[in-house]
Amino acid sequence: xxxxxTKRKWIMLSVAMIAxxxxxxxxxxxxxxxxxxxxxxxxxAASALYAWNNIATIGVVVGxxxxxxxxxxxxxxxxxxxxxxxxxxxxxxxxNDALRAQLxxxxxxxxxxxxxxxxxxxxxxxxxxxVINKGARDGVNPQMPVIMPGDVVFGKIKNVxxxxxxxxxxADSGNKMSGITMSGGASGVxxxxxxxxxxxxxxxxxxxxxxxxxVVTSGxxxxxxxxxxxxxxxxxxxxxxxxxxxxxLRPAYMEALPSTVFVIMEQQR
Amino acid sequence: xxxxxxxVTGVAVLLQLTVAHQMEVFGxxxxxxxxxxxxxxxxYGNYRAIAFASLAAGLVLDSYSGAPFGxxxxxxxxxxxxxxxxxxxxxxxxxxxxxxYTLVGTISFYGVALITMKGANFSFLIPWIGAxxxxxxxxxxxxxxxxxxxxxxxxxxxxxxx
Numbered sequence: 001x002x003x004x005x006t007k008r009k010w011i012m013l014s015v016a017m018i019a020x021x022x023x024x025x026x027x028x029x030x031x032x033x034x035x036x037x038x039x040x041x042x043x044x045a046a047s048a049l050y051a052w053n054n055i056a057t058i059g060v061v062v063g064x065x066x067x068x069x070x071x072x073x074x075x076x077x078x079x080x081x082x083x084x085x086x087x088x089x090x091x092x093x094x095x096n097d098a099l100r101a102q103l104x105x106x107x108x109x110x111x112x113x114x115x116x117x118x119x120x121x122x123x124x125x126x127x128x129x130x131v132i133n134k135g136a137r138d139g140v141n142p143q144m145p146v147i148m149p150g151d152v153v154f155g156k157i158k159n160v161x162x163x164x165x166x167x168x169x170x171a172d173s174g175n176k177m178s179g180i181t182m183s184g185g186a187s188g189v190x191x192x193x194x195x196x197x198x199x200x201x202x203x204x205x206x207x208x209x210x211x212x213x214x215v216v217t218s219g220x221x222x223x224x225x226x227x228x229x230x231x232x233x234x235x236x237x238x239x240x241x242x243x244x245x246x247x248x249l250r251p252a253y254m255e256a257l258p259s260t261v262f263v264i265m266e267q268q269r
Numbered sequence: 270x271x272x273x274x275x276x277v278t279g280v281a282v283l284l285q286l287t288v289a290h291q292m293e294v295f296g297x298x299x300x301x302x303x304x305x306x307x308x309x310x311x312x313y314g315n316y317r318a319i320a321f322a323s324l325a326a327g328l329v330l331d332s333y334s335g336a337p338f339g340x341x342x343x344x345x346x347x348x349x350x351x352x353x354x355x356x357x358x359x360x361x362x363x364x365x366x367x368x369x370y371t372l373v374g375t376i377s378f379y380g381v382a383l384i385t386m387k388g389a390n391f392s393f394l395i396p397w398i399g400a401x402x403x404x405x406x407x408x409x410x411x412x413x414x415x416x417x418x419x420x421x422x423x424x425x426x427x428x429x430x431x
Contacts, residue, residue: 007316007353014320014350021339021346022385030338037332045333048283056291120286120333125297126386127335158335168335195296257291 035161038131042164045120046133053259111225112266114138116146118259119164128169128192130155134263135163145224145264152252153177153217153228154261167261170230171196171251179230180218181209187218190230190249198231198249205245209236215249225264271318274309278322281305282329295402299410300378302326303348307374308414310352311361323349336386344382348374364415371411375404 024030064071114134122129134140146154146167155169168175173192179200180187186200186207193199200215213233219226231249238245281301289298302323310319327342334341351373359366 004357007357010317010320011350011353014346014353017324018343018346018350018381021343022381024339033328034332034338037328041329041332044283045286049287052287121290122334122336123282123285123289123298123302123330124300124334124336124341124382125290125293126340126382129333129335131333166335172335196293 031159031161035164038161038164042119042131042133045131046117049118049120049259111264113147113262114140114265116165116261116263118261121257125196127174128155128172128196129158130167130169132165132167132261132263133163135165136160137162139265140165140263143223145228146261147228147264148253148256148258148261151228153224153230154253154258156223157263165263170253171198176221177224177230178218178220179215181233182214182216185209186247188244188247190215193248196251196254197234198251200233200247200249202244203247205238205243207245209233209245209247211236215247271315274305274313274315274318274322275325277305277309278302278326282326285330286333294406297403297406300375300407302330302345303375303378303407304411304414306345306349307352307371307411308418310349310356310374311367311370312418314356314361316349316353316356319349319352320346336382340382340385343385344378344380347381348378351377364412364419367415368408368412371408371415372404375407375411379404 116132116134119131119133121131132146140157140160142157142160144157146156148154153170155167155172155175157165158168159166169192170177170190171192175192177190178187179190186203186209188200188203190198190200203209211233215230215233217224217226217228217230229252231251231253233247234250235248236245237248281304284301285298289301292299306319306323306326309315323345324342327345330341331338352370355370355373359370361367361370
C-alpha cells in the first residue's frame with residue numbers, strides 16, 4: 001500500500017517536471033544550464049568519441065588490407081594524373097604571379113584557421129548539430145564557418161559557451177547558404193532537407209546540371225568563403241509548371257565524419 | 270540494481286553522443302538511452318531509479334542537442350512515467366507484453382519530445398509520419414535486445430541442466 005502511494009507520488013512529480021520542462025523549452029534562454037552540463041561532461045564525451053574513432057579506424061584498416069592490391073594499381077594511375085596536374089599548376093602559379101606583379105595586385109591573404117576537436121554530435125538528430133572543444137575563451141564567435149580537412153564545409157558556429165561551441169551543420173534545415181556548381185553553370189540557395197541531404201533551390205531552369213557534379217560555396221551569403229566543397233549532385237528535380245529547378249545533393253562532410261575540424265577565424269572577403 | 274541502472278544509462282548516453290549518429294535509419298539514430306530505460310523498466314520495475322536516471326541522462330543529452338533544452342528530458346520522463354503505470358497493470362512475462370510496453374514507452378517519448386519542440390501549434394500529421402518510422406526502428410532494436418536477453422537466459426538454464 002505504502003509502495004503504491006510512493007509510486008503515485010513519483011508519477012505526479014514526474015508529470016509536473018515534464019510540464020515545467022515544456023514551459024522552459026518554449027521560453028528559451030537555457031544557455032547557462034547547458035554550458036555547465038557540457039563543461040562537466042565534455043571530457044567523457046570527447047574520450048568516448050576518441051575511443052570510438054580509433055575502433056572504427058581499425059575496422060577500416062582491416063577492410064583496406066583485403067583490397068590493397070587493387071587500390072595500389074588505382075593509386076598509381078591517380079598519382080600519374082596528379083603529377084601531370086601538379087606540373088600544370090606550377091606553370092599556372094608562375095604565370096599568375098607574373099600577372100599580379102605586372103598589375104600591382106598583392107598575393108591573396110591566407111585564411112586564419114583554428115583547429116578544434118568534435119566532442120559530440122546531436123544525440124537524436126532532432127537537428128544536425130555538433131559540439132566542438134573551442135569556445136569564447138579561444139576567440140570563437142557565432143556565424144564563424146567551420147570546415148574539414150580538404151576544404152569541405154562542415155557548418156557554422158551557432159552558440160558559443162566558455163570552452164565549447166555548438167556548430168549547426170550544413171545539413172540542418174535551419175542552415176541556408178549560397179552554392180554554385182564547379183563548372184559555374186548553375187547557382188542557387190542551399191538548405192538542409194530530409195535524411196541529411198541538401199537541396200540547391202532557385203536554379204534557373206535553363207541551367208545545365210549533371211549528376212555527380214561537385215557544388216561549392218559561391219561566397220554570396222557573407223558567411224562561407226568562396227570555393228569550399230559542399231557536396232555532389234545526386235538528383236535533379238524539375239517541374240514543368242515552375243520557373244526554377246532544384247538539385248538534391250549528398251553533403252561531402254558525411255562521407256567521412258571528422259574528429260578534427262577548423263574554425264575560420266579570419267578570411268579574405 | 271540502482272547502481273547498475275545508473276551505470277548502464279551512463280554508457281548509453283556516451284553511445285548516444287558518439288556512435289548513434291553512425292547508425293541512422295530513416296534519418297534518425299537508434300535511441301540507446303530509451304532502450305536501457307524501457308528494458309530496465311520491464312525487467313526490474315525500479316521506477317524511482319529509472320526516473321532519476323532519465324532526468325540525469327536527459328539533461329546531458331539536451332545540453333548537446335540542437336533541440337530546445339528540455340525536449341529529451343521531458344520525453345524520457347514521459348517514457349518512465351508510462352513504464353511505471355504499465356508495470357502496475359501489465360504482467361511482465363511474455364514477448365507481446367514487452368512489445369506493448371516498448372510501443373507505449375517509445376510513442377510517449379517521441380510524442381512528448383515533439384510537443385516540447387513544436388508546441389501545440391504544429392500540423393499533427395507531418396512530424397508523426399517521420400516519427401512513425403523512427404518509432405518502428407527503435408521498437409525493432411528493442412525486440413532484438415529482448416531476444417538476446419531471453420536467449421542468454423535459455424542458454425544459462427540449459428547449462429545448469431534445467
